[in-house]
Amino acid sequence: MTVQEMKKLVCEAIDKNADKIINIAESIFAEPELGYKEYKTAAKVKAVFDELGYTYKDEVALTGVIADVPGKDHKAKIAVMGELDAVVCPGHRCADPVTGAAHSCGHHAQIASLMGVAYGLKESGVMDMLDGDVALMAVPAEEGVELEWRNEQMQQGKISYLGGKQEFIKLGAFDDVDAMIMQHTVQGDKITAGGPGGMGFVAKIVQYIGKESHAAAPFNGINALDAAKIGLMACDAQRTTFKDEDGIRFHPIITKGGALVNVVPAFVQIETFVRGRSIPAIKDASFKIDRALKAGADAMGAECKIFNLPGYLFSVESPELKGLVEGNIVELVGEEKLGKSPSGFTTEANDVSNLIPTVHAMVGGSVGIGHSSNYEIEDKQLAYVTAAKMLAMTVVDLLANGAEKALEVKANFKAPLTKESYIQLLDELKA
Ligand SMILES: [Zn+2]
Ligand SMILES: [Zn+2]
Structure with a gap:
């Protein structure tokens, strides 16, 4: 089967589950939880993994969930990520009355797209034709908030770092991963494959x-x-x-x-x-x-x-991986909706990008100001369903034909840091 045919199957499977994907997004939007406390959100992720028969590890960095999805061969491994956490925005219509948490950064859409990938890869049957594995990672705590509470958890040895991906790196979740892809909702109707920089x-x-x-x-x-x-x-x-x-x-x-x-x-x-x-x-x-x-x-x-x-840290670009994602964006929404961003977000995915090829794409669909009470998802199809297709299509690109693209992306990537030098850097910044 050609790559194009496999992508078509994956997208059809995602479309078939579009209502479920949108329902998951809305359920998470209605029950926001703060970082390292996303137990209800993690349970929703696990329910989908159970439904699909995936095996997974849970309670990774307190609330994280990682499903391992094997291919027919194991030449490379791709991580697809979604963040579980909300921010504090007590004025939001869906804010938790006790914690003030609200999904006004749109991370619920990341989990929805991750679940879309979970449905797409399983129900299309493409994993039986791909030569590498996929790790579906629901990661806690991207927002660097509640410093006092997190510091207490650190002093008690429950976590080591502010963010969930930092913790995942330390715990070895990326040790055998060759590339990572994820997306974050932004305003407008364009999709951008991300860029270098950030603060x-x-x-x-x-x-x-x-x-x-x-x-x-x-x-x-x-x-x-x-x-x-x-x-x-x-x-x-x-x-x-x-x-x-x-x-x-x-x-x-x-x-x-x-x-x-x-x-x-x-x-x-x-x-x-x-x-x-x-x-x-x-x-x-x-x-x-x-x-x-x-x-x-x-x-x-x-x-x-x-x-x-x-x-x-600052985001590091893998032009080859970005090129694959951009090809899929053009296929899904057309050249005119392909965003060109000169620089990346300040986000925790940047840390991962210093170790392995990473794309933190930005997918349109939200309205209102991020981290504010008027934040909403306007275009659900784009923010949840199209986002899932973009990620799943990129997985197919990377792992088809002996995982040649994944291996090429990896070979051309010069990682500024190793896991060891990364941990050392964090420890220096702690001092
Ligand atoms: Zn945010
Ligand atoms: Zn965010």
Whole structure:
């Protein structure tokens, strides 16, 4: 059977299951969960894998699910990913009333497309004709949020990193994977195969520990809020030392600023990212920010604890893999709907792209502003069903004919990092 015929079979199987795929998307949209807590969402993924008879591992990085889909031969392995998590957006119509979680980043559409691939590969029977394997990966925690809770999980040894893909890398989920493809919903009606770039970051939790006293007798206490204010002012003074081309962004929030107005604040907590365009620039800025924050504590005689949580890297492009995805985009929606993006997202898939050929495509279909309460999926066919076809067609391209394309993509990719050097880099950023 030709590649074209196999792709046709896969797309027909996805179309046949379009209603199910859309229902899954809407069910997840209605029950959003935050990163590393996506138990209900993971259960929905497992229900589809069970329905299709796939074997899978669950509770990978707490909530992740990985189904192994064997081909007729095992010359290469392709990962298709979808992210399980939502963001916090309490004003959204579907926000969880307790956690405020909402799918206003559209990750539910990623899981829907992943389930579409699951249906397509199984019901078309193409795996019996392909010469490599597929790993369908539902991954937790792309959004770098709830730093305090995640830091607690790290201190307890339940996770090591902020993000689920970072954790998957550490746990070896990509050890035998040759390429990864996934997609993220964006506004408009175009599909883009992604690009290099994005911004990297380090997340920080900063704690100032002072001493309580009656606010009418502040000389008996140590004011942690004053220490924090001085620390933040010192950070602002650092801004002129950041080079324009490094694009450093420091945007702190105070999550705990004192407990009672007539008590001198003894505990203040700040969460922030330090973003930048290169690792040396992020390291330099992170060092200066830490120094400035500590100066606030020194000024007041308070204590300052800083926890650095390494964030995400810059995306690296595999032109061959991108070319295959673009060919399928043109086939599905036509040349005029093929988006050309000069640069990539700031997203965790970038980390994977430093290790293996990766495409983080951007598929239209949403309206409203990402991470805001007016975010909705307008074009369900495009965001869920067409997205699934694009991914499944690319799997066929990669694994047909002795998996020659997968092997070619892999051979031409010069990975900037190995798993070991990646873990080492994260550990350096933690320090
Ligand atoms: Zn997001
Ligand atoms: Zn997102």
